[in-house]
Amino acid sequence: MAKLWQKENQKTDAIIEQFTIGNDPVYDLQLARYDVMGSLAHITMLEHVGLLPSAELEPLCVELKNILDTIEAGTFVIEDGMEDVHSQIEFLLIQKLGDLGKKIHAGRSRNDQVLVDLKLFMRAEIMEIADAVEDLFDLLVSKSEAHKNDLLPGYTHLQIAMPSSFGLWFGAYAECLVEDAELLEAAFRLANKNPLGSGAGYGSSFPLDRKLTTILLGFEAPHVNVVNAQMSRGKTELYVLNAISQIATTLSRLAMDVCLYNSQNFGFIELPSSLTTGSSIMPHKKNPDVAELLRGKSNKLKAAPNQLQLLMSNLPSGYHREFQLTKEILMPAIDEIKDCLEITQYMVSNMQVKADLLKDSKYDLLFSVEEVNKLVVAGMTFREAYVQVGKMIEAGKFNGSSRELNHTHLGSIGNLGLNEIQAQKDAVWSRFGFEKVEDAIEDLLS
Numbered sequence: 001m002a003k004l005w006q007k008e009n010q011k012t013d014a015i016i017e018q019f020t021i022g023n024d025p026v027y028d029l030q031l032a033r034y035d036v037m038g039s040l041a042h043i044t045m046l047e048h049v050g051l052l053p054s055a056e057l058e059p060l061c062v063e064l065k066n067i068l069d070t071i072e073a074g075t076f077v078i079e080d081g082m083e084d085v086h087s088q089i090e091f092l093l094i095q096k097l098g099d100l101g102k103k104i105h106a107g108r109s110r111n112d113q114v115l116v117d118l119k120l121f122m123r124a125e126i127m128e129i130a131d132a133v134e135d136l137f138d139l140l141v142s143k144s145e146a147h148k149n150d151l152l153p154g155y156t157h158l159q160i161a162m163p164s165s166f167g168l169w170f171g172a173y174a175e176c177l178v179e180d181a182e183l184l185e186a187a188f189r190l191a192n193k194n195p196l197g198s199g200a201g202y203g204s205s206f207p208l209d210r211k212l213t214t215i216l217l218g219f220e221a222p223h224v225n226v227v228n229a230q231m232s233r234g235k236t237e238l239y240v241l242n243a244i245s246q247i248a249t250t251l252s253r254l255a256m257d258v259c260l261y262n263s264q265n266f267g268f269i270e271l272p273s274s275l276t277t278g279s280s281i282m283p284h285k286k287n288p289d290v291a292e293l294l295r296g297k298s299n300k301l302k303a304a305p306n307q308l309q310l311l312m313s314n315l316p317s318g319y320h321r322e323f324q325l326t327k328e329i330l331m332p333a334i335d336e337i338k339d340c341l342e343i344t345q346y347m348v349s350n351m352q353v354k355a356d357l358l359k360d361s362k363y364d365l366l367f368s369v370e371e372v373n374k375l376v377v378a379g380m381t382f383r384e385a386y387v388q389v390g391k392m393i394e395a396g397k398f399n400g401s402s403r404e405l406n407h408t409h410l411g412s413i414g415n416l417g418l419n420e421i422q423a424q425k426d427a428v429w430s431r432f433g434f435e436k437v438e439d440a441i442e443d444l445l446s
Contacts, residue, residue, distance in 0.1 A: 025078040027327040028085035032076055034120035035085050036068045038113060038196060039104055040444055041216040046106060049207050056100055063096050064089075065445065086113050107206040108199065111319050115195040115233055118327075120217065122191040122240050125334045127434055130184060132341035133177050133247065137425055139348055140174035141418055148416055151358045151405075152268060153366055163366050163405060165413045166353050171421060173254050178425045180246045185431055187239040190232065192437070194219035201230035201318055218440025220433070233323045234312045237330045241305045244337045251340050252298035258291040258347065270352045290347055297340055304333045364400035368393060371402070 043060050046052035052060075067089055070076040082088045093101030148167030153160050194217060197203070197210035203226040214222045223229035261268035276286040307329050311322055358366065368389055375385035392398040407413040410420070 022324065023328060024084050024324060025082065027331050028078060029076070030331060031114075031117040031121055032071045032085050032089070033068060034117040034124070035089055035113070036064050036071065037120055037217065037441065037444060038116040039089065040064055041213045042108055042196060043104055044216060045209050045212045046103075048212055049209050051106055051206060052103060056103065059097055060093070060100065060104065063093055063101075066096075067092055068445070084110075084114075085117075086110055107197070107204050107208050109201075111200045111230060111233075112195050112198045115198070115229065116217070118233070119191050119193070119195060119219075119236065122236060122330075123188065123437065126184060126188045126191060126240065126243075127432075127437070129244070129247070129334070129337060129341070130181065130188075130429070130432060130434075132338060132345070133181055133184070134425075134429065136341055136345050136348070137174050137177050139345060140170045140177070141422065143348065144168075144170035144174060144416060144418060147353050148413075150353055150355050151413075153357065153363055160363060160366050162369050163358060163413065167416050168413060169257070170348075171416050171418060173250065174418075175421045175424070176250045177247070178421065178428055180243070180250055181425070181428045183239075183243040183246050185428055187236070187243045188432055189220070190236045190239050192220045192433075193232070194222040195229035195232060196222075198223065198226035198229035201227055216440065216444055218437040218444075220436075227317055230319055231317055233319070234308065234315075234326055237326045238305060238308050238312070241308055241330065241333055244333050245302050245305050247337060248298040248301035248340065251344050252295050252302075254344065254348075255291045255295035255298065258351070259288050259295065262288045262291070262351075268354055268357060270354065271347070272350055272352070275347060275350055290343060294340055294343055294347070297336055301333055301336055301340075304329055358403060361399070364398065365393065367400035367403060368398060370405065371398070371400075 040061060043052055043057060043064075047054055047057040067076065078085055078088045079091075082091065090101060090104065093104065095101075144167045147170065148165060150166045152164045152166050152169060154162045154164035154168075194210065194214040196213045196217070197208045210222045213219075223232055258269065258271075260266050262271050271286070271288055271290075273286065275288070275290050277289045278285050278287065308326060311325055311329070315322065357363070372382070372385045372389050375388065376382050380388075389398065405413055408415055411417045
């Protein structure tokens with residue numbers, strides 16, 4: 001089949017064709033279902049504005065939905081010689097419907113076609129990532145409540161500092177994920193804007209109804225300015241990658257804690273044998289490879305936004321072929337963060353917390369601040385109490401014999417604030433508006 005852009009007197013060398021197509025056929029398979037959705041919305045709009053006869057809309061819709069069935073069944077392929085998914089789907093329509101299949105491109109450029117595919121793809125993937133983050137959040141809150149009375153040494157500078165608890169530790173990561181989701185929600189807002197109708201970036205002389213396609217595809221709003229719609233290519237991917245990078249930062253830090261806490265020198269948690277590996281020469285080893293690889297994979301993801309920034313640097317407005325390469329950064333990163341979230345869920349579900357850690361005398365100094373505070377409550381100034389307890393420590397006379405804690409303020413050992421953290425999470429998720437998207441797509445495909 002001729003390329004969407006090919007003229008009769010144009011013949012591109014095979015080596016150039018291969019270089020310019022690159023890995024698109026591989027990555028475009030992930031866009032196939034969204035290309036069908038965009039085409040369904042586009043031709044419905046064309047019929048609405050009188051650019052497609054009503055009698056021709058139904059056979060096009062039927063055949064597009066047949067193609068969607070093959071995509072969902074996993075039998076859809078992009079054949080050799082096809083430049084991309086858009087060409088493959090149009091070719092299949094022409095095979096089945098003849099010249100009628102050639103009408104779906106009216107009022108549309110491959111630029112806004114791939115843009116809408118990517119927006120729909122990113123929107124759907126954000127929904128999946130948000131679901132996985134929500135599952136991990138729920139687990140962390142549950143663990144926090146279950147272990148709120150299990151004390152844990154707190155550290156600054158990797159020196160024992162003050163008493164903490166597993167309730168605080170699990171709860172901290174739960175709240176951290178909520179804050180990460182704020183970035184994910186911002187990425188969703190941008191992915192949920194409709195570029196269809198912007199054409200090659202300068203609109204069309206056809207009387208396109210961009211508000212209709214916005215409704216049909218469940219977008220929150222259109223990109224109003226057609227040039228800006230094209231400039232969202234790369235920008236939207238960057239928003240998504242920044243959100244992924246921040247979630248990865250949280251997972252990396254959690255993984256590092258697990259590596260430390262599972263080691264014999266800390267001994268705060270234990271990973272079951274099913275989550276560890278051994279050594280080829282040391283029979284005692286139970287290595288936390290899952291946490292180490294999680295840390296490494298998460299750290300790799302932190303580089304993805306910078307890769308995209310460098311790819312996009314110094315580009316003027318309008319379309320440029322470099323945009324094609326954004327998929328090679330975006331799509332693997334999405335797959336990786338979903339894998340990392342899944343394995344984190346499994347790891348946290350199966351780790352065992354050790355009780356009564358702070359009874360060990362090596363943690364006596366953790367309670368020095370508690371002693372200072374008791375003296376302050378008894379009437380001594382803080383500076384005097386600090387000096388007095390410091391002298392006891394220097395003289396070796398402080399043994400932290402009283403392990404009693406009285407932390408009652410919000411977000412402390414005795415008042416984890418899990419209800420408040422849950423409310424923050426619920427507020428973020430309510431802003432996503434996933435239900436509207438799901439309802440629109442269900443209507444479009446019904």
